[in-house]
Amino acid sequence: MTTFKILSFNTKGITQTKCEILSDLNADVLCLQETHKESAPPNIHGMHLIVHHGHAGHGSAIYTRDKSTVPSSHDFSEEGMEILTVTTTKMVITSVYKPPPTPFSWPHITNPVNKPNIIIGDFNSHNTIWGYDSNDSDGEAVEGWAASNDLTIPYSSKDKHTFSSTRWKRGHNPDLAFVSSQHFSSFERTVGDPIPKSQHRPIALQTKPVVKALESNSIPxxxxxxxxxxxxxxxxxxxxxxxxxxxxxxxxxxxxxxxxxxxxxxxxxxx
Structure with missing residues (x-):
């Protein structure tokens, strides 16, 4: 009956206040982008830092609530892209941050085929599939990469935008999540509420329970x-x-x- 929640958020600079807010979101695995930390980012109450990529202008990290469920982690960052992976007992989770001027590219990563493969983060790419008016070269590269790796994007045009531009007063969707197609039906995507001092909203992938409990009316x-x-x-x-x-x-x-x-x-x- 329990579910598993993977949360991703572009912090635009991690602070203690943001850490307190993120702690209350009850994620099992937390993927952060743009921590703006060269060294390890700060502690988040109830979470354990598993792997991080230090960078003063960018920076990424993955936290988990139960570190005993994570036997391995890797930093596959290269060519300007930040790619962190943790392998849990049930799935493989990858955090992605692609800085806007960096062309999208993907290293050679071999993941177990019998486990759900979750890739989530800030892709900074435009494609009509995820709500943009037109495609750019990065958006087409991401679309081709997803197709060749048998990944499906759980996106709905009815969802809230993951990024709100205060300058242009418009919403966009740079933050994306992809799931291995054979496991796609086991997950649902939600977009969270805004967090102060970041124009991004957190996005979450949560496993669907096999049996869903229904509340009955409490009428004697x-x-x-x-x-x-x-x-x-x-x-x-x-x-x-x-x-x-x-x-x-x-x-x-x-x-x-x-x-x-x-x-x-x-x-x-x-x-």
């Missing part, structure tokens, strides 16, 4: 199968005799029936 109901009908009849008969046969006594009669029913018929609701 009488269990007539377990009612003590004989006692109910005796109590009601003994108390009705004191009521005058007059329409004005109806409300009193109704309350009396309710009182006797509560006493002799179990009452509750399904969980």
């Amino acid at each position: 109901r009488f269990n007539f199968q377990k009612a003590k009908w004989e006692e109910f009849t005796q109590d009601l008969d003994s108390k009705i005799t004191c009521i005058d046969a007059d329409p004005s006594k109806y409300e009193y009669f109704r309350k009396l029936v309710w009182e006797v029913a509560r006493k002799n018929i179990p009452r509750g609701y399904r969980k």
Whole structure:
């Protein structure tokens, strides 16, 4: 019944305030871009830093809530792109940051075919598939890379934009997530609320439970199968005799029936 949540966020410079907000988002794996830290980024309460790529102007990091589930991690960053990977007991998760002027390229990475492959981060590329008006060379390169690696993008035009430009007063979608196609139906994507001091919104991929719990209405109901009908009849008969046969006594009669029913018929609701 439990789900697994992967969160990605371009911090535009990690701060203690942002760390506190990110800690409250309850991610199992947290991928950060643009930490602006050459050394290790700061601690996030409840999370463990697994791997980071230091850079004063960029910088990436991956945190996890339970480090015992991460047997390995790697930094595949090259040619200006920051690519960090952690392998958990159930899936492979890769954080991506492509600076705007850097052409999109992808190193040779071999991932297990039997595990879901999650690639998430800031791709800084334009493509009509994920909501832009036109394609640029990076957007076409990302589209071709996804197709050749059998990756599917969980994107809906109804989702909120992942980036809001304060200068141009427009929204865009540089932050993307890709899932191995055979595991695509097991995940759902959401876009979070804005975080101060960053124009990006966090995006999350969350596993869907095999069985989804449904909340029933918490309205108490009488269990007539377990009612003590004989006692109910005796109590009601003994108390009705004191009521005058007059329409004005109806409300009193109704309350009396309710009182006797509560006493002799179990009452509750399904969980």
